Amino acid sequence: MHDIQLIRDDPNGFLEQIKTRGVTLDVDILLDLDISKRAKMSLLQESQNERRVLSEEIGKLKSKGDNNQAEENIEKVYSLKEQISNLEDEIHYIDKKLNSVLMSIPNLPSMDVPIGKDESNNLEVIEKRYRQDLITNKVEHFEISGIENLMDFQTAAKVSGARFVYLKGQLANLERALGQFMLDTHVTENGYTEISPPIIVNNNSMVGTAQLPKFEEDQFQVITHGYDNNNDDNKKWLIPTAEVPLTNIIRESILEKKDLPLRFVALTQCFRAEAGAAGRDTRGMIRQHQFQKVELVSVTEPEASEEEHDRMLSCAELVLKKLDIPYRVMILSTGDMGFSAKKTYDIEVWMPGQNTYREISSISNCGDFQARRMMARYKQDQKNTRYLHTLNGSGVAVGRALIAILENYQIDGGIEVPSVLRKYMNNIKKIEIS
Numbered sequence: 001m002h003d004i005q006l007i008r009d010d011p012n013g014f015l016e017q018i019k020t021r022g023v024t025l026d027v028d029i030l031l032d033l034d035i036s037k038r039a040k041m042s043l044l045q046e047s048q049n050e051r052r053v054l055s056e057e058i059g060k061l062k063s064k065g066d067n068n069q070a071e072e073n074i075e076k077v078y079s080l081k082e083q084i085s086n087l088e089d090e091i092h093y094i095d096k097k098l099n100s101v102l103m104s105i106p107n108l109p110s111m112d113v114p115i116g117k118d119e120s121n122n123l124e125v126i127e128k129r130y131r132q133d134l135i136t137n138k139v140e141h142f143e144i145s146g147i148e149n150l151m152d153f154q155t156a157a158k159v160s161g162a163r164f165v166y167l168k169g170q171l172a173n174l175e176r177a178l179g180q181f182m183l184d185t186h187v188t189e190n191g192y193t194e195i196s197p198p199i200i201v202n203n204n205s206m207v208g209t210a211q212l213p214k215f216e217e218d219q220f221q222v223i224t225h226g227y228d229n230n231n232d233d234n235k236k237w238l239i240p241t242a243e244v245p246l247t248n249i250i251r252e253s254i255l256e257k258k259d260l261p262l263r264f265v266a267l268t269q270c271f272r273a274e275a276g277a278a279g280r281d282t283r284g285m286i287r288q289h290q291f292q293k294v295e296l297v298s299v300t301e302p303e304a305s306e307e308e309h310d311r312m313l314s315c316a317e318l319v320l321k322k323l324d325i326p327y328r329v330m331i332l333s334t335g336d337m338g339f340s341a342k343k344t345y346d347i348e349v350w351m352p353g354q355n356t357y358r359e360i361s362s363i364s365n366c367g368d369f370q371a372r373r374m375m376a377r378y379k380q381d382q383k384n385t386r387y388l389h390t391l392n393g394s395g396v397a398v399g400r401a402l403i404a405i406l407e408n409y410q411i412d413g414g415i416e417v418p419s420v421l422r423k424y425m426n427n428i429k430k431i432e433i434s
Contacts, residue, residue, distance in 0.1 A: 001102050001372040004034055017108045020115045020334040025105065033098040037091060044087040051080040103207075104214060107369040109334045110343040116333030122346070126329035128317075129350075134326055140353030141406040142284035144415075146433040151285070162282070163274065163289045170431045174405070174417070175292065177424035178398050179267045182294040182319055186395055190315040192265035192296060197245035199268055203235040205248040208374035210340040211240060220271045220289075238271035242295035243392040250299055251374040254385055260378060261308060262299040265395065267292065285399050286358065292398035298391040301378060302368065305389035309365040313345045316361045316395045322420045325404050326350035328357055342367045347396065349404040360400045363393030 007014045011027045018025055054073045061070040109115075114123045142151065150171035156164035167175055186192040200222055206212040211219060222236040223229050239245060246264045255262075270293050281287035296315060300308045313329065320327045332344040341364035348357035368387035371377070377385040409416040415431040422429060 001099070001369065002105060002108075003368075003372065004030070004098070004102065007031070008034060014108070018105060020109055021106045021337070022117060022335050023106060030098065030101055033094055033101070037094045037098060040087055040091050040094065044084060044091065047080050047084050047087065051077055051084065054080070103210075103373070106337075106339045107342045107366060109337065110365070112331075113337070113343050114331060114333045117335040118333070119336045121333035122330040122336055123333070124328055124330055125345075126317075127326075128321070128328070129326045134350055135352040135408055136355055138352035138407055138410050140284060140351075141403045143353065144406065144410065144433060147406075150431075150433065161289075163287065165285055165288065170425070170428070171402075173425050174421070174431065175398060175402055177421045178401050178405075179292055179294060180424050181322075181421055182395060182398070182401075183265065183267050185319055185322065186265040186294065186296065186315060189318065190263075190265075192263045192315075195242075195246060195249075195264050195266045197239075197242060197266050197268065199239050199245070199271075200236050201239055201244050201248070203232045203237070205244055205251070206237050208251050209244050209247050209370055210373060211237075211244065214339060218273050220273055239268065240272045241270050241293060241392075241394075242266040242268040243297060246295060246297040247299075247370060247390050247392060248374065250371075250376040250388065250390075253376055255299075255376075255378040255388065257301060257378055257380065260299065260301050260388075261304060262297075264297045265294060267294045267398070285403055288399060294395045294398065296363075296393050296395040299376075300389050300391070301380075302386065302389050305365050305367065305391060308389075309343065309345070309363065309391055312391055312393050312395075313347075313363050316347055316363060316393055319396055319401075320347065320349065320360075323401065323405065323418050325401075325408055325418075327360070332362075338362065338364060340364065340366045340369050342369065345393075349400065351404060351407050352410075353407045358400065360404065361394035361396040364391065366390045366392070 007027065007030055011031060015025060015027050054077050058070050058073045058077070061067070061073065114121055116122070141147065150168045152166040152168060156166050183194060187194050203212065206219070219240060220238040221229070222238060224234065224236060227234040229235060246266055249264070250262070270291055272289060274287055274289065296312055298308050298312060317327070317329070327347055327349045330346045330348060332346055337344045344362055344364040346359050347361040347363070349360045351358050367389050370390045371387040376388050378388055380386045405418060406415055409418065411430070414433045417425055417429055417431060
């Protein structure tokens with residue numbers, strides 16, 4: 001969420017920046033609501049002060065025997081009490097409208113983010129090629145001969161519906177190995193603290209990281225019998241990413257500067273309705289409703305977040321380097337970034353079956369955008385607090401890493417197991433597929 005003071009100080013500058021995100025905004029609506037709120041708050045303060053003075057005088061007047069004036073003061077106090085209650089209701093109503101507008105506005109981009117309307121304007125900054133120059137002429141993962149014995153979409157469709165899968169045998173083992181390998185790498189080499197978080201969260205948590213209210217149609221809501229599931233206080237959601245429970249650890253907190261940065265990592269199931277991706281990647285495992293992902297979250301003071309962003313990118317890159325999978329890094333344009341991000345790196349892995357790169361990780365610096373929604377701050381000194389900066393990124397998506405291995409490591413009769421994963425798979429070197 002944005003600081004209204006920044007909009008108040010330079011509305012035209014804010015409007016120009018937000019236009020680069022493809023957003024049309026009537027900034028006067030925000031300013032009018034802000035002016036109205038501040039005027040009513042000023043009147044509220046005056047009324048509260050007047051009520052306090054009159055209340056203090058009542059006892060003095062009675063002690064002097066001036067009961068008539070005391071009665072007049074009592075009537076004024078009752079009148080002011082009603083006026084104060086009405087003003088508080090009006091301020092609450094205006095504040096709700098103001099926050100509703102502010103929460104619908106995406107984050108402002110960093111100055112070094114390329115301006116553009118979509119992914120065609122993204123900027124490639126790194127390309128790393130391993131194994132062969134770039135393997136081509138391989139089949140897609142779901143077309144590998146015999147793969148249906150280990151990757152079963154038909155049974156999953158019967159049990160759960162479209163965009164689910166059963167992984168079996170050594171392919172299920174490969175998925176487990178990938179998750180364990182990524183966790184070990186981020187904990188032992190990259191210095192993250194492993195967390196096993198809840199995968200069901202409440203409404204406030206989803207609002208805090210900005211999945212709600214804008215992206216409600218992409219979420220899976222948990223319906224709890226015996227509760228009013230339309231009441232925001234009762235709503236529960238399956239997490240779309242561990243970013244939600246990890247980042248919300250700091251919600252409504254004031255941290256000590258000496259404890260920063262915080263770095264968390266988790267391997268969880270993730271759930272996405274993919275309402276906005278209808279018709280895309282309907283075959284195979286590229287876009288599933290349920291998938292595993294290793295998520296990285298960092299919490300820093302403002303001055304450190306850019307450096308932490310680059311560090312987080314290198315942590316995710318390390319996974320792909322160890323797996324010996326070709327990849328490239330893109331800086332997303334203003335029109336392709338996620339809602340909460342001020343700057344995003346996308347890591348894309350080479351998929352020989354599709355003869356293209358596909359995203360496997362988005363690593364975003366959100367600045368203080370999420371922290372303002374969560375009221376997450378730290379003590380800058382003895383007197384002052386500041387909003388924290390939050391960052392998140394995949395380290396990396398387990399399912400897509402599995403697909404990348406299936407497509408890049410195809411050999412006669414099966415799939416070669418990358419050397420770093422073999423200790424997690426009873427030292428087998430090849431997954432037999434027939």
